[in-house]
Amino acid sequence: MLSATSTEVVRATLPVVGGAIGEITPNFYRRMFAAHPELLRDTFNRGNQAQGDQQRALAGAIAAYATLLVDPDAPPPAALMSRIANKHASLGILPEQYAIVHEHLFAAIVEVLGDAVTPEVAAAWDEVYWHMADALIAAEKGLYAGAGVEAGDVWRELVVTERQLVSTDTVAFTLATSDGVALPTFLPGQYVSVQVELPDGAHQIRQYSLSAAPGAGAWRIGVRRIAPFAADGTPQPAGEVSNHLYDNVFEGDRVRVSLPFGDLTLDDSSDPLVLVSAGIGVTPILGMLDHLAAARAERRVEVIHADRTPARHAHRAELSALVERIPGATLHTWYEELGTREPQGRVRAGRVDLEAVEVPADATAYLCGPLPFMLGVRDALVARAVPAERIHYEVFGPDTWIPSAS
Structure with a gap:
């Protein structure tokens, strides 16, 4: 004090x-x-x-x-x-x-x-x-x-063993050691930092969630390419590191990656879960679902995802498959644009509307996505009687939302 x-x-x-x-x-x-x-x-x-x-x-x-x-x-x-x-x-x-x-x-x-x-x-x-x-x-x-490291000694050189296109603008990289030694396990929801050398000599760092269950021996991250213009034509900052990785890194390439960290980790209680993501924010949710499926969890899980279109929905088929492996899980998806497809069942057009989801008041919620999206979801969950202290979130980039201080 x-x-x-x-x-x-x-x-x-x-x-x-x-x-x-x-x-x-x-x-x-x-x-x-x-x-x-x-x-x-x-x-x-x-x-x-x-x-x-x-x-x-x-x-x-x-x-x-x-x-x-x-x-x-x-x-x-x-x-x-x-x-x-x-x-x-x-x-x-x-x-x-x-x-x-x-x-x-x-x-x-x-x-x-x-x-x-x-x-x-x-x-x-x-x-x-x-x-x-x-x-x-x-x-x-x-x-x-x-x-298990000295202060600051978190960096490792890993090899890309697989590059997979998982949406029109997103690739998933599987990372492993060059000698085949298994990588350390991590908690579902954690992330790693990736450092790249850019053409001007700068070594820039960004964080990416790990999107496979702990204990797999390798790590996987998802990287979304960010266009210089938004869908409505307005300029937006391009993703300096993400675009570099998307454009230049392939199987066999080496990348500098940190050990896993992050405090948005899945609890091990039996309480109901609400897992909410938008865009590339699906990656930590995939890690959580992969863990729940591997553990044969019997928890009730409401999975909510928002994206612009089905084509831009990274890991769309994998997300559905993971939910199907968890007996108490239900998937709800919203797309801003469905194209020629019609809304069907729990696949809806427009923006997320929690009124369409039965949210247990004793649920623990995990959110990952753009900050305005998460703020709106948090307010909606609180309005549905979910206590604010049971709502957890992940922000990649500067954290300008600090609920603990409000």
Whole structure:
């Protein structure tokens, strides 16, 4: 916990710092990348930096963490810390890198807030930062230890043993060791980081869910190619790493992959499940269903998937086959466009409507897909009496949705 003095100072200055955090974080990143350009080139997602997504996510995390520390009625920040720590572990972040962040973040705070940053204010927010940093360092230490590696030693060179087209714009890569030694098992719902060298020499990293059951000896990820224009013709950021993998990586190629991490993992209770995905968000759901099918689970499982068209639905036939292997599972799919096909049974046109699904109030829900989609589904589940604390989600990219702090 914060000291009593710092708690009062942070509580009093939180509106000022929180109001300026959107200006502080871009300043911070500019400073840090000027001093350490290798971080932008080889660690941070430069696409998210260009769009401002990472800045917004950091601002939200800092403000949320400070609020949780000074609000006696707030829940502990464990969920927020777990998600960040798993992402950091998948990147191989080291404890000494927190000092770099501290140096440039506080320089940005002083520049933006000026004389408002008195020695007392600086000391209090310094305590907030190191409280958060120490919690993350400890969590990451535990994750590295759990993986059986030294801090940061998460990267392995693997071989693509199979490349399979699983929709009009998505490929699945099966990854294995070059010597045939089985890869470590993982928990259903976890992901790996993949680092590629791009034509300009940058080594960019992205996360991809593992979409096969634990214990298979190999790993599988799904990669969707992202076009420069959306379906309605509006420009959208192309997927720098995903497009590189889609266009350039084939059987026999080697890729640099991290060990598995991620805290969106399937619980082992007997409670009903609601598994909701959209687009390429189906991949962690496939891993969960594969695990349930292999374990011959008898849980009730409502599987809900949304996509633009059947042709773009990655792993469409596999998803149906997995659901059929689980006695208590039911699949519901929605497509924005069905083409010449007619809605039939639980295959519907339009957007997901949970009114068409019988959702048990005691269900545990797992969501993966675009952020606006997940926010809408979460609200609909809460309206159906599913407790918010039983709704879990995965965001690939900056996490600007922090329900634990709301």
